[in-house]
Amino acid sequence: MEESIEAKGLARGNLSANVFEPNCPSRLLLDHVTSRWGVLVLVALSNGTMRWGEVRRWVKGITEKMLASTLRTLESDGLVLREVHPVVPPRVDYSLTERGREVVALLLPLVEWVTVHTAAETEAWAAAGTAAEESTG
Amino acid sequence: MEESIEAKGLARGNLSANVFEPNCPSRLLLDHVTSRWGVLVLVALSNGTMRWGEVRRWVKGITEKMLASTLRTLESDGLVLREVHPVVPPRVDYSLTERGREVVALLLPLVEWVTVHTAAETEAWAAAGTAAEESTG
């Protein structure tokens, strides 16, 4: 394992930020980007600017409350840009900031890895799911 | 952004696993590896085999319950190897499996990015924290 964090000194405390410290702000940001919905929202937005409803349709299963909360959090972290258009009907666009794109670039390989490494299990799931797809919508 | 997931077809649904599907098993695995404590435990174990107490000391702020739960989950996911030595006093070693090392390799850049991008805020935090350390304990 040449990729040890020790080699990089990441967790040795010789860097200013240390995610292993409970009160370090880096822990908060890490929690946000790796949160249950945060990662999915970020990855969804990697496709470009999206409207509220669009993001909601991408991240299936998320509630309106969590979507709003997640978007607000990511916005305050400077990862997501929120643009409100004062039109009727109301239109709000969400997109990734420069920082947001940086994180997503690191997030994508992880999501891809997970996707690949659940392929075996997913085959069975998809097989059963496809049959039930008609009933579940 | 040439790294769009569209280009890879990751979220297009043409891969067997799709993290955007609420019931897809890949979502579970993603939640596990990106969970609040999961990522920290995995990164900690990237330093090599550790004992229970060691991991606990690395991941500051984690409770015994969460540590046990997280380790069990990661073990069931095939990311962490748990070795029980029937000795007195009891000794249990935790290490990364081959798959675990793969995920950590993808997790480290993310953690590193977070660390770097909170450096500015952390300076103020460290400065204030060091000063307040005396009063707050």
Add this chain to the structure above:
DNA sequence: CCGCATCCGTCACGATACTG
């Protein structure tokens, strides 16, 4: 109808105490 805030129920999380 879209975007989002609020109330409330539920469950995982967190602290403590206890066992082998």
Add this chain to the structure above:
DNA sequence: CAGTATCGTGACGGATGCGG
């Protein structure tokens, strides 16, 4: 040292209400 059992709280999730 390495966990397990128990109980309280806060965050999450669902439904509802409001403004444009």
